[in-house]
Amino acid sequence: MNTTQTQQTDTLACLPSAFSLAGKHILVTGAGRGLGQGMALSVAACGGRVTAISRSTDELNHTAQLAAERGGECHVLPADLSDLAGLEDLVRAAAQNGPIDGIIHAAGVQLRKDAIDITPEDWNFVQTMNLQAPFFLSTAIARLQEDEQRPGSHVFVGSLNSSIGLPRIAPYVATKTGILGVARSLSAEWAASGIRANVIGPGYFRTKLTEDLLAQPEQKARIMGRIPMRRLGDPSDLGGMAVFLLSDAASYITGQLFNVDGGWLGA
Incomplete structure (x- = not known):
């Protein structure tokens, strides 16, 4: 067996x-x-130490309880991500649980309105939560990772709207298109470190953000008829992709969009 074959065998073994x-x-x-809880539980189940972030302490405690029941480790850290000035302190608080190896940006908001009815306040709120907060949170983490010479994985959550545009959600579409651009830019800037x-693009999942839409029989029928797998996604369906992108198995993957949509964009 030559040296190249030996190296390949060693790689496969690990x-x-x-x-x-x-x-x-x-x-x-x-x-x-929702999706954040599902991915947090998948990370914990695969051996990761999770710091779970959300506004609601009660919801976070429930996530931590579910993780513990599965043998995982989950710390809770209540925070309001719309407070952009507080994100540096948030990262420092999270780092008390250990050096940070990665992040999943699952927090987000939705707003369904005709474009002509959207106000500047509407627009700014969605941009702050879905685009600015992930960007500034990741840059704060990256500063620590670069100082510690620690590799890392930043997983942003896009949507179908990272690739296409759907009606009555213009501010949301702008953020989900934007987050793909942000990830591509950061990947080019940080890869040498x-x-x-990367970005995960979920299709239609049953979550708080979609419950109003799915409560409308005509809209639900339209959506279900468009999904080749003929079912909505479950939050656990994102776990495999999230774990993969956070793991060393994805160490040569950056700046990419991975759609988890039941075949929507492939049909």
């Missing part, structure tokens, strides 16, 4: 451990419910 998050400290925003930035 693959199972490369997918583990054991020893990694991962922040998850929006971890109190071993810090990666």
Whole structure:
């Protein structure tokens, strides 16, 4: 066996451990419910130490309880991400649970209005929560990671609207298109430091953000008829992709969008 073959064999032998998050400290925003909670639980189940971030202490405690029941470790850190000036302090508080290896930006808001009815206040609120907060939170974390010469993985949450535009949600579409651009820019800027930035694009999942839409029979029928898998996503469906992107198995992947949409964009 030549040297190249030996190296390839060694690489294959270490693959199972490369997918583990054991020893990694991962922040998850929006971890109190929905997609954020589902991904936080997946990270904890795969050995990661989670710091769960959300406004609601009660919801975070529930996430921590679910993680413990699955044998995982989850610390809670209540915070209001719309307070952009407080994000540096938030990162320092999270780092008390250990050096930060990665983050999942699952927190977000939605607003359904005709474009002609959207106010500047509407627009600014959605931009702050969905675009500015993830950007400034990641840059605060990256400063620590670069100071510590620690590689990292930053996982942003986009949507179908990172690739297409859907009606009556213009501010949301702007943020989900924007977050893909942010991740691509950060990936180019941080790659040499071993810090990666990728985007997961969920399709239609049953969450707080979609319950009003799915409560309308005509809209639900339209959506279900468009999904090739003929079902809505479950928050646990994002876990595999999130864990992969946070793990060493994805160490050569950055600046990419991964759609988890039941086949919507492929149909």
